[in-house]
Structure formats: C-alpha cells, structure tokens
Amino acid sequence: MITLASDFGTPYPAVMKGVLRQRTDARLVDVAHDFPRQDVRTAAFWLREVLPYFPPATHLVVIDPGVGTDRDAIVVRAGDHTLVGPDNGVLLPAARRLAGDAGRLEAYLIDEDGLDPVEPTTDQSEPNSRSQHPPQGRSRTFHGRDVFAPAAAAVHDITDLESFVWLEPTTADVDLELPTATLDAERAVGEVLAVDGFGNVITNVPGSALESRERVRANGEPIPVGETFAAVPVGDRLATVGSHGYVELDVNQGRGDEAFDLEPGDRVVLEPVPGDDG
Amino acid sequence: MITLASDFGTPYPAVMKGVLRQRTDARLVDVAHDFPRQDVRTAAFWLREVLPYFPPATHLVVIDPGVGTDRDAIVVRAGDHTLVGPDNGVLLPAARRLAGDAGRLEAYLIDEDGLDPVEPTTDQSEPNSRSQHPPQGRSRTFHGRDVFAPAAAAVHDITDLESFVWLEPTTADVDLELPTATLDAERAVGEVLAVDGFGNVITNVPGSALESRERVRANGEPIPVGETFAAVPVGDRLATVGSHGYVELDVNQGRGDEAFDLEPGDRVVLEPVPGDDG
C-alpha cells in the first residue's frame, strides 16, 4: 500500500498515480492533497496524526517548497512504515511517532540518477510531441513525478532498503520538532498546531490539562469544558479533548477558529477560572 | 466494497481508510466528503440518489452533529446493501430506496464496547507518544474512526448480521422523511431538495409535472421547459427533468440557484402559463 499526501490540489496527484501505476500494483490511498501550500509544519502535524492509523505502508509525501534546490530527497524507515519525500522536516514528526521508542528510525539519501527515468507512455517519435513536449529527464519543479513517485514505487514492499544502490544511509538534515506545551498545576502554555475543516482549533496542550475541570480560562476568557461538542448549546464555545488527545477550542456546530480568533502558531494559555477548584 | 461519505473534508477520511485498511481488503470508494457540515437532510438526499447506483455494498456514512451524545450508532440492512452510521435519520431515505417494497429493512444497534478498539500502529511505549498522544479507547468526537469504520469493516461482507454479539435488533429512533411535493392537474407545490455543484436547483416535484408542457410558471415567472440544457441559449433559464427524475430549475451553462434565487428548503410552485394548453 502506498499513501499519497501533497499540497498539489488537482490534477498533479493523478500524474504521480500514473507513474506509480506504470511501476506497481500497490493499493493507493490518498491522505490529502489540499494541505496548505508550502506549509511544511502543518503537513507534518497532520501526517503525524493520520499515518499511525494505517497498517504498515509506504507514505509518499510531497510538500516541497524547495523543489529543485539542493535539499535532499530521502527515504525514512520508521518501524514497519516507510516514508518518501523531501528532506525538509515534513516526514520526521510522523516518522518518530511511527517508529516509537523501540522501533527503527533510519534515513536514506536518494541518488536521483539511480532511479529509472519517468517516461510518458506515448510514441516519442511524434514530431509535435517532440517540439511541444520536451520534458526529457528530470524536471526541476515536479519531483513528485520524477523522483518521489518512482522511489516510492521501488521501495513500497521491500524491507531491505540497503539493497538499493541508489539509497545511501544518511542523517536527515532538517529536523522539525513540533512545539510542545509547558504544563504545571496552575496553567498550560502552548500554541495552536492546526485548525481542521470544521474550524476546530487543535492546540498542543495534552488533554490531561482539562482533567476534572468544568471550566477553564482560555487566553483569559472562561469557557465550559465538555466531553462532547453537544455539551454546550449549538453555537456556543467549549474546550474539549479532541480525537488527537489534545485540548481543542471548539464551537458546537460552528467554527472555533472564528469564535476564538485563533490560527496556527498563536499562543494559547489555559488557566483555572478563579474560584474554581481543581 | 465499502463506500465512504462524510462532511469531513480532509484529512479525517484518510484516518477512516487507515482503520479500514488495518481490518479489511475491501474495495473503498468515496461518495463525497464535502457534504455541508452537520446537514443531515442534504446528505440524506444525496445518499438516496447516489447509493442505488452501486452494486450491493456496505456504506459508511458519517454526518454526525450529535457525535458523543447518546444518539445511537446503527447498522441498517436494506435489501442487499448495508449502511453504517449514526441514528440521526441520515441513513433512512437511502435505506428505504435501497430496500424497495419487497426488500428487507432492518436496523441494529451497535454496542460500541463490543468492537475491537482502534489502535495506532505505533510503538505505544514511546514516552513522547504516551504523554503527547494519549487517545486511549474511544474518543467522544471522532466516531468515524473509533466506531463506524470498525463496524463497517466487520460487517462489510457478512450477510448474517445476527451473528455479531455487538449488534442488537432495534428500531431507528430518528426517522427522516424527505418532503414530497403535492401535485394536481393545475399546479405542483414542492420545495428545493438540493443545489448541485453546477448550481442546478433540484426540487422534489416529479418530472411528470412538466409532461407535454413547453413553458411553466416557476414561482410566478414563466420559463421554457427543455429536455436538455441546450434547449435554451447559453445563460438562459429553463425547467427540465434532471437525472434524478425531478424537476430542476437550471441555467444553460450557468447557475440556476443564483438566477432563481433559490436554496435548499425554499418553496417552489409550478403552474401553467396562462393561455397555454396542457
């Protein structure tokens, strides 16, 4: 199985699928292709949250603002999973999560010249094709097609990555750590990691910060704590422990990001409401 | 085969697919994941129109504004099809259509504690995972991942639903009936069921209301009746019998919802144009 994630929109993911289909019968599953463009951190967060629910698979990830520069292309073995993508940090939070403490976490540098070049399945002798459609060899702007898809197809059910002459053990150059929150008995200080499509504001504060509380002050304003969205009336704000295990600032059937005026990267401080216990 | 429908956008459907892939090799087909959020009625309409074109399958449906409340999670057997989702009415119009008159229509309550719990495929001994990613057991906000996907994976090619100890015959609590139009020889009174992506206004008035008419008054305004969009010039309005069998108010290569100023739930009255026969 190969999963695909990118910031491509359409139809570029279909080009990657065509290349994969030229080379493998693996199942293909889309993670998302509408990640915010060139936003490595947001994609890294979502991949860390989503990929662990897949069985062992190869994960093809192309959020690649540095395409065509000297940033490396890498393959990361993380436990029973394999990730393929640019060496810009986007793979690492997911890889660490997938590997766990006891698991293997190894990076390999892709020698792009060692990959079978991607060719359209057309008769290249057509004169019009030759003059109007000259992509010979690798492009400098679409490594999803020319580097990462071929690499993912090659490694997707091979566990012995050392067997590939075009892979060389390396250390990932860019280590992206998603920020963690600080907690003490009095308060939690964290930040917004992501806003999902519902407008739920996902922070990096562990859900334990809400334990045995009925209310909490979020950036100074007291709001109810609920176990479900429906713990408050439709349209009302609440703090809850989201499905990721983090504190979320939400609105029942509405958009938390608008109600709290928060976006990714914004600071979030959670404190007891004065007078409340616990 | 398992179809998936939700109001999730991305990337949450991929989490459901990961869970499904951990448990089954079934084919997965997306119906849509951009249904209007928390809009049970609109999703119910589309599912009723779309699912009957599939061969017998399991349909995983998560439009679930009451997630985490005491609303039930159910499995519905409808003829040769099986539907899995919340007991909020979203499944029933499709289920009735799929069952037909002679077919079986049975509901089963899901005992959530009877399902194998969903686990990420990571090494849970990793300390950082433990502290930062504590989702143990079922979430209260993502039953698509924790309840409905596991249930769909379990039942997807089993016809004997009674064999599951975690399923118990029940009666669906919430019966959602999509509104029907009233017709007589003079006029039809109905409402807008949905607007599709082209802007076509789909009413609940059966197409027979346009039979042998060349024009019709729609909410008072005479418009031509056409068998195809192209029966009128580009940009002009028309009434036609859409692919669902209902009267649609459309614009040739334009948006009917804007031209007629109509949205789902709005009243639609169709009458003869004074002076016309038929």
Add this chain to the structure above:
Amino acid sequence: MITLASDFGTPYPAVMKGVLRQRTDARLVDVAHDFPRQDVRTAAFWLREVLPYFPPATHLVVIDPGVGTDRDAIVVRAGDHTLVGPDNGVLLPAARRLAGDAGRLEAYLIDEDGLDPVEPTTDQSEPNSRSQHPPQGRSRTFHGRDVFAPAAAAVHDITDLESFVWLEPTTADVDLELPTATLDAERAVGEVLAVDGFGNVITNVPGSALESRERVRANGEPIPVGETFAAVPVGDRLATVGSHGYVELDVNQGRGDEAFDLEPGDRVVLEPVPGDDG
C-alpha cells in the same frame, strides 16, 4: 484500469463509479473532478499533460456542455490507450499525444441504444420509488452515468473495438487544436494555456525559448529566468521551464497569475532584455 475526469465536483463522480462497479472490477483512478465547468479547452490541455503518464488505460472524460444535444458520444483508440467521452474536442489533444506519430488514432461513434441500460440496484416495485424516482432509460442531462460510464466499462480491457455492435467507425466532428506559439530568434509569441493550483502561469511557449538566457522580457517587463522556483527570493517573480516543458511565469512560493495579471487565453510575448546577449 479506468481513469475518470470531469467537471462534476461531488457527488456525481460517485454515481459513475457505482455504475462502473456494477459492471467491472477494473481499477479506478481519479484524474480530477474539479476541472473548470464546461471548459472544454482547459480540460483538453490537462488531459494531454496528465494521461501520458498512465500505463495503457481507458480514460473516461465527461466535460460535456452539450449533454443531451445531438453531439456524438465517441470512443477513441489512441495507441494503447482508449478514451471515452463527448465528441466536442476534449479528447483529441490527449489522444494525439497518446497515439504519437506511429500509433493508431481511430474514433468510433457510440450507438447509445446498444448499451445495456443503467438501472439502480433497488427493488423498482417500491411505490414511492416509482412515483418519486422515475428515471427510466437514459437521462438527457447525465450521460456520464447513462452513456459514458457504461461504454467505458464495456471497452475497458477489450482491444478489438470493432467487435462491439454499438460502435461504428467515425471521424471526430470537433477537432480541438490547442494553440501553438510562434518563435524566432528574437521573440516568442504565445498564450496562457492554463493556471495551475499554485498559480503558476503555464504558457504554450516551448521551454527552449529560455535557453541560455538569464533574463527575459515577459509582456514588456524584465524578469529573471530560473531553473527552480528557489532561484529567486520568496515572493519574487521568475520565468522557468515547467514540468510540462513549457515556459511558466511563476512566483517563488506565491501566485504567478496574480503577480503577472494573466489568465488562460491571455497573450504572452517573450523577448530578450535590451542589452542582454543570447
């Protein structure tokens, strides 16, 4: 393998997939369903660029502003690929590319009455179904469901198209040629073929026009030529050779269409910067 492309958004593509799944076990791969509505030319461009990266396949294409009119439905054999769609030109640029010079390029007219009619998999004896859901036979507005999907399912792994009694050799009525640029040593005059989701402005000027240039005047304004987006600072404009082999007018991590104020169909003139060599 059957690929699907349309301007349908959702959920209509799922209806086509249901029909396909009733008739075939072929792999299904989405190319895109968000092509600009009724825009035959833009879809023709993208199909020409995307489909050649697939292995031999059947390509189901429904961009069909003339649905229900007397425009023909056709099957085109192009080398080892097969295309199915309306005879409005949308298939031809891709078909010519796929066929190449030496390859076979043949068109067949679909006799719609020769196709097995599409039926919902419901019990049609249900009275409510009968009155409210009367689509009997072919619709005039959804040939993706009623004509093209059934035709694609039928031909998808058959190489001998002459064997189908409902196919008759024909000549495509509408020949759509995407415009080509004119080049001489001094300047290139072309136009914008498409803008991709990143905002990259894809012209029809072959990439060779930028060879050995460090700068170029695009519609009068001098801009740097780069091999990669990152050749210029974030937010700056550049001309580059895109992955399609054409000159693109882009912004590093920004939107070229906005920075250059260009959209599909707009004229693009590339000239040397006065004083520059080459």
